[in-house]
Amino acid sequence: MYVCVCHAVTERQIHHAVKHGAKTVKHLKESLGVGSECGKCVSCAKACLKAAHEEQHPSLVKSMIQLSPVQLGAV
Ligand code: FES
Numbered sequence: 246m247y248v249c250v251c252h253a254v255t256e257r258q259i260h261h262a263v264k265h266g267a268k269t270v271k272h273l274k275e276s277l278g279v280g281s282e283c284g285k286c287v288s289c290a291k292a293c294l295k296a297a298h299e300e301q302h303p304s305l306v307k308s309m310i311q312l313s314p315v316q317l318g319a320v
Contacts, residue, residue, distance in 0.1 A: 248289050251282035256293050263297035270294060 246256045254277045259267075262276055270290050273279040280287040 248293050249277070249279045249286040251286070252278035254279050254286075254290075259290065259293045260297045260300070263294065263301055267294070268298075 248254050248256055248259060254273075258277060259273060259279070262273060267273055267276060270280060270287060273290055273294065274281050279290045
């Protein structure tokens with residue numbers, strides 16, 4: 246599926262970029278041009294980036310989910 250039509254960037258390319266270190270939409274913009282023309286793809290690119298991170302780093306995402314706020318009086 247195409248995520249960025251302006252630069253013909255696919256979901257697969259975003260997953261590949263994440264595998265090689267992309268962590269933010271800014272990284273995708275620098276490496277693939279995502280969001281650098283009309284910008285309509287940015288929200289879809291964010292969702293794709295998140296899905297790729299969850300798929301490739303499930304333990305990191307799981308540990309982030311397990312974090313919970315602590316009340317200041319409890320510390
Ligand atoms: S669709 Fe990605 S910049 Fe236009």
